[in-house]
Amino acid sequence: MAQKLDKVDAVIVGSGWAGGIIAAELTKKGYNVVGLERGVDKDQEDYIGTKDELRFSRRYEMMQHLNKETITSRNNQDATALPVRTNENALFGTNTGGSGVHWNGVNFRFLPYDFEIYSKTVERYGKDKIPKGMTLQDWGITYDELEKYYDRYEKMAGISGEENPIGPNRSDKYPTPPMKDTPAIRLFKKSTSEMGYHPYHIPSANLSEQYKNPDGETINACMYCAFCETYGCDFGAKSDPIITVLKTAKKTGNYELRNEATVTRVMHDGNRATGLLYTDTKTGQEYEQPADIVVLAGFIFTNTRLLLLSDIGKTYNPKTGTGVIGKNFTGHFNNMTYLGARGFFEDKKFNNFMGAGALGATIDDFSGDNIDHSDLDFLHGFEVQIQTTGNRPIATNFVPKGTPSWGKEFKDKSLYYTNRNLYVNALSGSLPWQHNYLDLDPTYTDFLGNPLLRVTYSYTDQDRNLSRYAVDVCEKIMKKMGADTVEKDEITDDIEFNSSFTTGHFGGGAIMGNDPKTSAVNNYSQMWEMDNLFVVGASSFPHFGNYNPTETVGALAYRAAEGIDQFLKDGGGLLVKGNQVKSKT
């Protein structure tokens, strides 16, 4: 029997960037907020002196351990989904701060094209350009409307950046200057400039200098020690929720974060959410936390699963394309949308072991709709980047094709080429299809007996054609950079989604839009069908742009927080009126 607790103004699932930003904004305004985090309590000091590749990158110290909960995955509706059993295939954040603590710190804004992708595609190429089955939708918000929230997020996180020469309008420059450059970055910038492209530094949450944000929190200067990805920062020099928004929220005295609290249901009466049901995993005690506002700010799988488990919204039906919860699952996948070309240099050594998670350079010449797609057999585009994240020795043993993967020749060549190779890769947009979706698994359950979320996903010619084009560009750039041997990743005709979820970039399931028939939430991340329930995060992305998602998640969270405040002041109601909008399904 669940124990009922005292009501609060707002209860939030998750303490990552989305949950953290909303907690900070609401508590600063005086609302009392409870956060429920399934993972354990962590502070910055837990990550001091932990440059340990085995523990963090190979034994997945900071990832959700799958013994409690995982997802299942399959390629089509006729197949039986299999559970993802090891963290080798599932890097999902957990613990205080969520994925926002172990991220690399890459910060991009999505493009104006992304937010109006359906309208702009039809306008430029006509309706027939959108293939049958591609469920492309506008987001119900424009870049210009979201810009001020991007700006707020960047100032909160202290982002270090260089102006993108062909980027969209900005109301202000980045709060801190770009990071240092490296020989590899200089080579990439010189080569791509000579090819007529427009390189710039990747905007970074590893800060170029110490910075105090508008909330009064200090983020330190990056030491380029190369332990960002899958690690917490040794020096408090990578923006994360622990050292920024959660700290801000706690300072107000209005925020309580409860760890090891696994949320199992959104309580509701059919019209309004009344609170969250959760289990304290230390004691097994079940609690009901009532609240005026309920916010789902977990990872996309958590948000979508909670809606399905709680029977909120119309479940998506992939056969008819109707319903919304579970719709438009997209993402970046390690054998399709994250590919490129590797160059081996016989006479040049790079300090590949140095770096920072977001240290690198990129070009936007092929991003979104920046190239003319009239004669191309795909939509959307890709960002081409060189990242000097820092190669660690267990994970990086790159050898030229034809080299055995073990034995004398492997050892010799893997040692020789450790610092004699560079990789240029493309991060491609991922567009939604009627057949790619999320629902509940009929067989497998979590440690509390609740059904796991099931992913059904397969690649299309759109993905293959886009990736092939992108990889060819990477190859040309790598050749221009002077590598002696250039090997591009192959995209075969029958390459298929490998049920590996290692990029951390996934979207959809509770998508935003203008039309309650085709979207779950409006542009304040407010559920159309339950106006005091807000579902915040990449779960609201109707498609995945060709960039890392965090900054867009952050911007949407700031907008959601503003909407929640307005909602509480107004005493309820939808913040946006839904319209029937044009879309092709």
Add this chain to the structure above:
Amino acid sequence: MTDKRSDDDKNLDEDGLSRRRFIKNTGMVAGGVVGGSLLGGLLTSQFQTNEETKTDKKQETSSDLQDARMFFNQNDFKVLQAATERIFPEDDNGPGAIGLGVPYFIDKQLAGSWGTNAKDYRERPFLKFNQVENMQQKDSENLPPNPQGAQGEDQKTNTENQRHQSRLNRREIFLNGLRKMNQLSQERFNTTFDEASEEQQIEILQDFESGKVKLKGVAAENFFILLRVATLEGAYSDPLYGGNKNMDGWKMKEFPGAQPAYTNKISQDEFAKIKPISLTDYQG
């Protein structure tokens, strides 16, 4: 002491940062996120170890006393030693798997929670083994590309999720695989695997890698992937886990370990030769 000291100071000047400079760069003292006393302790230990050459306290004593088996029996361990040495052999670059302590590393890892897949999802139903094997064969024709992706090159095959559907845990998979290696060696060469010639050992390992060998409950190539990756983990993880002895794996790979900062080196064109630091020294 004097010699060592100057040696390390040279490294510090060339490659590291002075303590003062480090603090200045991070801005930590000026009001960073970390509490003063905690930070003071950490930085002091990081820089003192450099200066005091604590590295010499190392391996001959403490770590040799850790070289005992926790999990494998003597015969299994001999096979493991021989197999890992073939995967990562001693050569002109430096020590092989045995010299780096890789077999003891794997033994310790298997004895712990990794060996029983404690963090993994282990709920039934598992696939019947022949279902796993069929999927494996279907997909093995699609050789994976070689992307960096989010996690390095060992992660990417079309069979990623399927190859983890075995109902055996890692301890069982290792025992299963190593004993089969020994059995095959007896059958083919009339000798134990560890006594077989290098060429004979390689032949058997290749048959595991290509899936020609049939095991029960796990595909031989999946055991081989596990063995290969565990060998690399033992060669290159921090020495605290019992492998990478004397940081020789890192030295061969010119990886400097747990360096506090590359701020002064990150932009330079020249390759930086930096003496590695282990977590024993870094944490102080």
